[in-house]
Amino acid sequence: MSQIRSNAAGVIDTGKAASPPLKAVDTPLQAALRRNAPGYLFLLPWFVGFFGLTLGPAIASLYLSLTDYNLLQSPNFVGLANYARIATADDKFATSLHVTLVYVVLSVPLKLVFALLVALLLNRGIRGLPVYRAIFYLPSLLGASVAISILWRQLFDGDGVVNILLWNLFGIEGPSWISNPDTSLYTLVVLAIWQFGSPMIIFLAGLRQIPVDLYEAANLDGASKIRIFYKITLPLLTPVIFFNAVVQTIDAFKAFTPAYIISSGTGGPIDSTLFYTLYLYQEAFGYFRMGYAAALAWILVVIIALFTAFSFLTSRYWVHYDD
Template identity: 60%
Template sequence: MSLAELQKLSTRSGGARVKQETPDNKAALFFLGPWLVGAVALTIGPMAASLYLAFTDYNLLQDPRWIGLANFERMLEDDRLHKSIEVTFTYVAFGVPAQLAVALLLAIALDRGMRGLPFYRSAFYLPSLLGASVAIAVLWRLIFGSEGLFNSILGTLGIDSSTSWIANPDTALWTIVMLHVWTFGSPMVIFLAGLRQIPREYYEAASTDGASPLRQFRSITLPLLTPIIFFNLVLAIINSFQAFTQAFVVSGGTGGPSDSTLFYTLYLYQEGFGAFRMGYASALAWLLVVIVGAFTVINFWASRFWVHYDD
C-alpha cells in the first residue's frame, strides 16, 4: 500500500473518530443544560441586576433612577452601617475560631474510638442541621431571657440573676456567638474524616521515641491536618459573614439593644425590605461580596505559610 493510500485511510479513520465523539459532546450539553439554565436565570442574572441597581435609587414601587456612585458615597457617612460591620467582624473573629476549636477537640475524642460511635457522630452533627433554623433561634431567645434556662442554672449555683441576656447590649452579641459555636457538627465531621487519613504508624513511632500526647498533637496531628483546617476556616468565615436568621429572630429584627446584634445582613435586609431602599441595599450586598472575597484571598495567600500538603 502506497503512502498516499495510508494517509487517506488515516484521514477517514480520524473523521470517523470525530463523528463518534460528537454524540458524547451533545450528551454532556444535554445533562449540563438544566444547570446552565439555572445558573443564568437564578445566579448570573440576579447578580447582574443587583449590580445595576447598586448605582440607582430604587424603592420597589417606581422605576430605578440612575444616581451613579451616590449609594457608595453614602456608606462613608452611614453610622449604622459602620456599627453593623463592627458587630459582624466581632462575631466572625470570636465565633469562627471557637467553633473550629470545639469541632477539632470533639473530632479527636471521637477518633479515639468508642462504642456507639455512629450515634455520637450523628448526635453531634445534628446542631449543624438545626442551628440556622427559626425554631432554634426562638428557643435560644427563651433560654437567655430573664426567666430562661440560663438564669435557672445560675440560680441553682447560688447566683441570683434576673437579667435578660439578649436585652443587655453588653451580652446580646455573645449569646449569638454561643449559638454559632454550638453548630460545630459540620466542621467536626470533616475534621474526623481528616484524622482518619493520618497513618497510625506516625503515632506509634512517636510513642516509641517517648513523645507525649501533647507533643504528638503539636508535631503530627496539627501539621497533617492543616489542609482540613484551612478548608473549614474558609467555609466558616464565608458562612459567618452571611449569618442572618439567628440575629433576626433573637433580636426581633431590630438589631437588638443599641444595635448590639445588628449584623451586616440584618442591616441590608432592613434597608432593602424595611425602608424600601433597594438600590442602597444592592450596593451593600456588593460591598459584602468584596469583603468576603478579600478575606478569602487573604486566607489563600496566608495558607502558603502554615498549610502543609503531602508534597
C-alpha cells in the first residue's frame, strides 16, 4: 500500500506515476480524410480541371443565360427573357433545330448500319485485319477536321470531283451539291457516314465477344446465315448497338465544323445547313449576344439529356444483357 507523502510545496504525493494526457479521437470524417489523403492528392489535377474547366464555366453559363451580355459591358440580369424569346420570337431557332434533327435522324442510323456491315466483313477472319482496321478507323480521326471539310466542299462543288465523275462515267450533269438547298444537307450526312470507323471498332469488339458455340449449334440445326444474324448476332449485339447509338447521336447533335466550313459560316443556302451549334455560334460571336447564346446552349443540354434519358428508359425493351 502506497504511502502518502507531503513535499515542501505542500503537494500531496500518493506515490503513483502521473497518467498520460488523453489523445483526441478523430471523427469518422476526419479518419476517412486521413486515410484517403494520398488518393485525393493524386486526384487533385482532376478536381482542378473539373471545377475550373467544367462545373465552374457551366454555372457561369447558366447565370449568363439569364442576362443580356455582349462581352463589352457588364451582364444585365433579365431573368427568363432569353428563353421567352427563343420560344416565341425566334424563327431561326426552329429552323436550326429542324435541320439538326433531320441530320441526326439520317446520319446516325446510316452510319451505324454501315459500320456494322464493315465490322461483319472484318470479323470473317481476313488476313491483315489490323491494317484494314486502322485504315477504316482513320476517317473518324480526320472527319471533323477543317482540312477534311474543305476537301468535302471541293468534292461536291459545281465543278468538283463528284460532278466530273458523273459526267465522264454516266453523262449526267450534276448540280452544285453544296449550293443547292435540296442537297446541301445530304452532303453533310454522307460526310458523317464516312466517319464510321469509331463505331465499327466497337462493333468488331462486340462481335468477338459472342460465343462461337452458339454459331456451331445453329449451323448443326441447319439455320441460314440470315436467321443466325437475326436470332443470335443481333440480339447479343444490342448492348453495343445501344452504346454506339447514344454516343453517335450526342456527337451528331454537337456537329459544327463541317457545316461551318462548307457553308462559310452562314448555314446556307437558305439555312439548309444551319446546324443548332452553328446558329449558337452566330449569336455568340457574330452578334455578340452571349447571354442569348448561353440560353441556346442550355436548351441543347436539355435536349441531349432528354434523349439520353429516353434511350435508357426504352433500352429495357430491346437491349439484351447476359442476365
